[in-house]
Amino acid sequence: MSSAHESRPVVVGVDGSDASLHAVRWAAAEAHARKVPLKLVHVIDTENDFPFVADDLEEEEALGREELKAAREIATSEDDSLEVERELLRGRVNRAFVDLSEQASLLVLGSVGAGFFTRMVLGSTALSLAHHAKCTIAVIRGAEGHPVPRTSGPVIAGVDHTDSADIVVGTAMQEASIRQTNMIAVHARRRRGSHEADEEARGRIDRLVATWGAKFPAVEVETVIAEAGPTKHLVALSSSARSIVVGSRGRGGFESALLGSTVQSLLFHAECPVIVARSRVAP
Structure with a gap:
C-alpha cells in the first residue's frame, strides 16, 4: 500500500x-x-x-x-x-x-x-x-436488542480458495491488531470433504498467516476447518465475535456468488460488525 x-x-x-x-x-x-x-x-x-x-x-x-x-x-x-x-x-x-x-x-x-x-x-x-x-x-451490527458493537471476542476471517483469501486474512489480522484481540481463520465447506482437502486448506491458511504475521506479529491466529456451510457457521460465530471479515465474492469453501448468499445473510443477521474486504493491506 x-x-x-x-x-x-x-x-x-x-x-x-x-x-x-x-x-x-x-x-x-x-x-x-x-x-x-x-x-x-x-x-x-x-x-x-x-x-x-x-x-x-x-x-x-x-x-x-x-x-x-x-x-x-x-x-x-x-x-x-x-x-x-x-x-x-x-x-x-x-x-x-x-x-x-x-x-x-x-x-x-x-x-x-x-x-x-x-x-x-x-x-x-x-x-x-x-x-x-x-x-x-x-x-x-450488534446483537438483536443490543445493537452496541461488542468490545471483546476474536476477529473471524471467512477464508475460501479464491485469491480474495489473501485480502481477507490481511484485513482480519489488521483488524485484530487494531482491536488488540486474536483472530480465528475459518474455512467452512458446504459438503463433506477429504482429510487431504482439509489439510490443503489448512496449509494455505497457514502460509497466508505466516506472510501477514511479519506485519502483525502480536496477533494470535487459530485455524478452524468446519463442515457446516459458510453462512450457517459464520452467523453462529458472530454471537461471540468482535467482527467478521469476508471477501467480496468466492467459490470453493465459499462457492457460488458470496454476495448473493453469505455476505447478504451476514449483513442482515450477524451479531457483530461485518467487514467486506476489498482493499489489500500491504504486508
Missing part, C-alpha cells in the same frame, strides 16, 4: 440514528489506529420518489448539519486530536458513497437508519456497497 493510500480517510455515514452513532464510534477507533482522518458524511437523497420543496430541503440541510455536529462530538470524545472532516451532500445515497469509496481507506455504515424509509434506504445501501464500493466496507 502506498503512503498516499495510507493517508486516505475512514469515511462513515451519518443519519442521526443510534446505529449510525455506533458506527461513528467504531470508525473513530479505526481512524485513530490507522493514523488517518475520519470523514463524517450525511447524504440528503434528492433523487427519490418524494421530491423536496425548497423549505423541506433547507430543513433537511439544517438537520444534517446538526447530525454531523453531534457525530463529531462523539468521534472526538475519547481523542480530541483526531482529525475530523464533515461533508453534507445531496444526491442518490448509493452513488454518493460509491464515489466517496474511491478515495477512502475504509467505508463504515450503521446497520439500520432512523425511521422506516431510512432503514430501507440504508439496508439497500449496505448491500449495494458490498457489490460496488471501491474500498473495504464495514457494516456495524
Whole structure:
C-alpha cells in the first residue's frame, strides 16, 4: 500500500440514528489506529420518489448539519486530536458513497437508519456497497436488542480458495491488531470433504498467516476447518465475535456468488460488525 493510500480517510455515514452513532464510534477507533482522518458524511437523497420543496430541503440541510455536529462530538470524545472532516451532500445515497469509496481507506455504515424509509434506504445501501464500493466496507451490527458493537471476542476471517483469501486474512489480522484481540481463520465447506482437502486448506491458511504475521506479529491466529456451510457457521460465530471479515465474492469453501448468499445473510443477521474486504493491506 502506498503512503498516499495510507493517508486516505475512514469515511462513515451519518443519519442521526443510534446505529449510525455506533458506527461513528467504531470508525473513530479505526481512524485513530490507522493514523488517518475520519470523514463524517450525511447524504440528503434528492433523487427519490418524494421530491423536496425548497423549505423541506433547507430543513433537511439544517438537520444534517446538526447530525454531523453531534457525530463529531462523539468521534472526538475519547481523542480530541483526531482529525475530523464533515461533508453534507445531496444526491442518490448509493452513488454518493460509491464515489466517496474511491478515495477512502475504509467505508463504515450503521446497520439500520432512523425511521422506516431510512432503514430501507440504508439496508439497500449496505448491500449495494458490498457489490460496488471501491474500498473495504464495514457494516456495524450488534446483537438483536443490543445493537452496541461488542468490545471483546476474536476477529473471524471467512477464508475460501479464491485469491480474495489473501485480502481477507490481511484485513482480519489488521483488524485484530487494531482491536488488540486474536483472530480465528475459518474455512467452512458446504459438503463433506477429504482429510487431504482439509489439510490443503489448512496449509494455505497457514502460509497466508505466516506472510501477514511479519506485519502483525502480536496477533494470535487459530485455524478452524468446519463442515457446516459458510453462512450457517459464520452467523453462529458472530454471537461471540468482535467482527467478521469476508471477501467480496468466492467459490470453493465459499462457492457460488458470496454476495448473493453469505455476505447478504451476514449483513442482515450477524451479531457483530461485518467487514467486506476489498482493499489489500500491504504486508
